[in-house]
Amino acid sequence: MSIIYDKYNVEEETYVKALILSRGIVFSEKALKVSVLEKAKGQNLVYNMPLNATSSRPQELIIKNVGDSYSVVVSCVTGNPTSNPVVLDVNEEGGLVALVEGEKVDNIEIHFVEEPDYYSVNLSNGEPVKKYVSACGLDELNIIPWKGCAISRGCRFCGINNFVKPDELSAHRISRDSNEWKQVYEEYLDNLEEAVLIAKKSECYKEHAHVILIAGNLDNNNLDFESEIFSSIARRVSPLVKDISEEGVVVVITPPNNMKYIDELKKAGIEKVVFNLEAITECGFEKYCPGKAELGYQFFIDRLRYAIDVFGKGNVWTNLVFGLETVEETLKKCAELTSDGVVISANVLHLDKGNSLDCDVPSTKDVIDFFYRLEILNNQEGFVPFYCAKALRTSLSNEAHAMRIKGRDK
Ligand code: SF4
Numbered sequence: 001m002s003i004i005y006d007k008y009n010v011e012e013e014t015y016v017k018a019l020i021l022s023r024g025i026v027f028s029e030k031a032l033k034v035s036v037l038e039k040a041k042g043q044n045l046v047y048n049m050p051l052n053a054t055s056s057r058p059q060e061l062i063i064k065n066v067g068d069s070y071s072v073v074v075s076c077v078t079g080n081p082t083s084n085p086v087v088l089d090v091n092e093e094g095g096l097v098a099l100v101e102g103e104k105v106d107n108i109e110i111h112f113v114e115e116p117d118y119y120s121v122n123l124s125n126g127e128p129v130k131k132y133v134s135a136c137g138l139d140e141l142n143i144i145p146w147k148g149c150a151i152s153r154g155c156r157f158c159g160i161n162n163f164v165k166p167d168e169l170s171a172h173r174i175s176r177d178s179n180e181w182k183q184v185y186e187e188y189l190d191n192l193e194e195a196v197l198i199a200k201k202s203e204c205y206k207e208h209a210h211v212i213l214i215a216g217n218l219d220n221n222n223l224d225f226e227s228e229i230f231s232s233i234a235r236r237v238s239p240l241v242k243d244i245s246e247e248g249v250v251v252v253i254t255p256p257n258n259m260k261y262i263d264e265l266k267k268a269g270i271e272k273v274v275f276n277l278e279a280i281t282e283c284g285f286e287k288y289c290p291g292k293a294e295l296g297y298q299f300f301i302d303r304l305r306y307a308i309d310v311f312g313k314g315n316v317w318t319n320l321v322f323g324l325e326t327v328e329e330t331l332k333k334c335a336e337l338t339s340d341g342v343v344i345s346a347n348v349l350h351l352d353k354g355n356s357l358d359c360d361v362p363s364t365k366d367v368i369d370f371f372y373r374l375e376i377l378n379n380q381e382g383f384v385p386f387y388c389a390k391a392l393r394t395s396l397s398n399e400a401h402a403m404r405i406k407g408r409d410k
Helices: 012-023 029-037 171-176 185-199 220-241 260-267 282-288 290-295 297-311 327-340 364-380 397-401
Strands: 003-005 008-010 025-027 060-065 071-075 086-090 096-100 108-112 140-143 209-214 245-252 270-274 316-322 343-348 405-407
Touching: 003 012, 003 364, 008 012, 008 364, 012 060, 012 071, 012 086, 012 096, 012 108, 012 364, 025 029, 029 086, 096 108, 140 185, 140 220, 171 220, 185 220, 209 220, 220 245, 220 260, 220 270, 220 290, 260 270, 260 297, 270 297, 282 290, 282 297, 290 297, 297 316, 297 327, 316 327, 327 343, 327 364, 343 364, 364 397, 364 405
Parallel strands: 025 086, 140 209, 209 245, 245 270, 270 316, 316 343
Antiparallel strands: 003 008, 008 405, 060 071, 060 108, 086 096
16 A cells, blocks of 8 residues: 555655655644653754744654554654645544544554653763753664854754753853863763663663764864864763664764864764755855855865765765755755765755744655655665664655655556
8 A cells, every 4th residue: 555646656654754744743632632641752952943833842753554564753843834734633542643634644553752761860960861862753862962053154944052051061162162171071971971871771772773973063163173072972982882873873063174083083983974065056055054155065075075985985974954955956966976975865844943044845745756866866876874764753765765655657
């Protein structure tokens, strides 16, 4: 069973995920009651918070195809003014159902993604484990050493600086004075180690974990220092997560000025690096990522290429925000970069608090078409998407790779 959508046959769970990512989702009163019973994870409030949402809004759903048990996780994106959102409701048996234009989608089972058990556990010093590690999707284990982003001008889709409290360690404070980090890092690493050892026993990581070290940028003069910090964290964490991590430690970072720090990231035990372009055409990059553009489009391309020599093909990734640019112009540039050896994925643009965009989210048709054709480009080079369909909650890269979207002529 699958659903015919435009030029494609799409499996039901992937169809509903694509709809939610492009149209958003609203909850009936009964569905919200189920979210309490299922102990749904609320908003992480680290990078983003959907427009018109509260922190208690359930963050993610897991949707399983009852035919073959293939499961995906999707972010509970809020509705947008231009299309009818998916409605999450409850059937007579008390199960969650997805309604599209009032019609129930069959052949799927839906649950809220539960708050990981370690979210309610404290370290021996009384601090919450969640201060050091958190989960995106079902099974990402995110390490985010500081709050906020000190890039000279924020990317226009990003609301990261909305969540920094004055007393928290932030990218701005460390950029102003590196001692802010140097004074705390030994204690930070000890606490992080304890947090990782507690978190890794969680039910959500029983299959595997995707261990991701990520944070907003330090300012442009401190990018080498940022790489040094990430290397020191990776050296400590990498041995702790060997038994649960699917792809070793992945680092998402703006690349350093001095390329020798890319070698240092590798020596620290990092397996994969992600330097995000966000917008892949030079013109889109300058428009939507004005702070990154001050470093230069070529700065990123040169470092992606250098990283391929250090980490090897298939281990260097760039992520895009699909919707900032058209399908055709995006795929044209993707073809150039994948043939250079860069793995490409994308999140579907959603509107967060703090964005200053002039574009709307992409249509469902474009989302499905884009990820299907992006997979062809990655596949030509033998690249496999990072993480899994239960981790990447705003992307269809894994679903396309798993052939949950098929061309109708095949
Ligand atoms: S570099 Fe851009 S996308 Fe990344 S955290 Fe900073 S503002 Fe947000």
